[in-house]
Amino acid sequence: MSNPPASNPSAKPEITGWGDFSTPVFSSRYPQPGLLNTELKKFILAQESEGEKYRNPEYIPSNQVRIFESSFDLFKDPNRAIQELKMFFLHGIVHAVTATNGYSIEECDRLKVITDAWYHLTHFGGYISSHTHPNASWSAVYMVDPGEQAAAMPKGGVLNFKDPRTNANMYRDPGNENWKKPHHVGSINYEMRPGDLLVFPSFVQHEVTPYFGTSARITVAANCSFRWQDQP
Numbered sequence: 001m002s003n004p005p006a007s008n009p010s011a012k013p014e015i016t017g018w019g020d021f022s023t024p025v026f027s028s029r030y031p032q033p034g035l036l037n038t039e040l041k042k043f044i045l046a047q048e049s050e051g052e053k054y055r056n057p058e059y060i061p062s063n064q065v066r067i068f069e070s071s072f073d074l075f076k077d078p079n080r081a082i083q084e085l086k087m088f089f090l091h092g093i094v095h096a097v098t099a100t101n102g103y104s105i106e107e108c109d110r111l112k113v114i115t116d117a118w119y120h121l122t123h124f125g126g127y128i129s130s131h132t133h134p135n136a137s138w139s140a141v142y143m144v145d146p147g148e149q150a151a152a153m154p155k156g157g158v159l160n161f162k163d164p165r166t167n168a169n170m171y172r173d174p175g176n177e178n179w180k181k182p183h184h185v186g187s188i189n190y191e192m193r194p195g196d197l198l199v200f201p202s203f204v205q206h207e208v209t210p211y212f213g214t215s216a217r218i219t220v221a222a223n224c225s226f227r228w229q230d231q232p
């Protein structure tokens with residue numbers, strides 16, 4: 001490719017680039033998550049064993065197959081591991097909010113966070129179809145236990161994010177087909193390890209691919225909306 005003609009060939013015009021319309025996604029990892037995850041797993045499996053008592057009564061069967069979804073008040077439970085996990089979620093989510101909005105510490109202190117939180121147990125053949133989380137600005141997922149990968153069906157139970165830029169893939173050629181992050185076009189698989197937290201804007205479409213492990217895949221998720229303390 002030849003350079004475009006210039007009236008002054010020796011001049012090198014300054015070029016500035018932005019990440020306009022990029023989508024902020026943050027990840028964190030709980031330090032040495034083994035003990036916390038053991039406690040979380042014990043708590044979650046005990047609740048599931050009680051039948052419908054802790055199941056979200058409003059879950060949508062067409063969106064979720066072979067998944068036990070808890071009610072959305074998980075972070076109100078006084079269990080030590082749940083409260084520890086709640087603080088880890090809030091740490092990651094508040095970081096995302098301050099980093100993307102540029103809020104000062106004083107502004108951060110004025111924020112009121114409204115949080116729904118729940119867990120998912122995904123069993124053999126389970127999946128969650130593509131969805132967003134309305135009425136929230138930030139969502140987050142924590143991996144307690146990714147379960148097992150079936151040798152014949154790898155990449156099961158993977159969190160898959162869709163590119164939120166409508167029509168970003170309408171024409172692909174060498175001019176744009178190798179865009180690097182954060183400009184990347186197409187869906188992204190996040191293969192989360194135990195202890196990983198992913199924080200993302202609630203408008204991003206995402207799904208969990210069919211899971212074919214024999215033990216349960218276990219995640220905790222949260223949706224957050226925000227108000228200023230001094231506003232209704």
Ligand SMILES: [Fe+2]
Nearest residue numbers: 131132133206
């Ligand atoms: Fe979700």
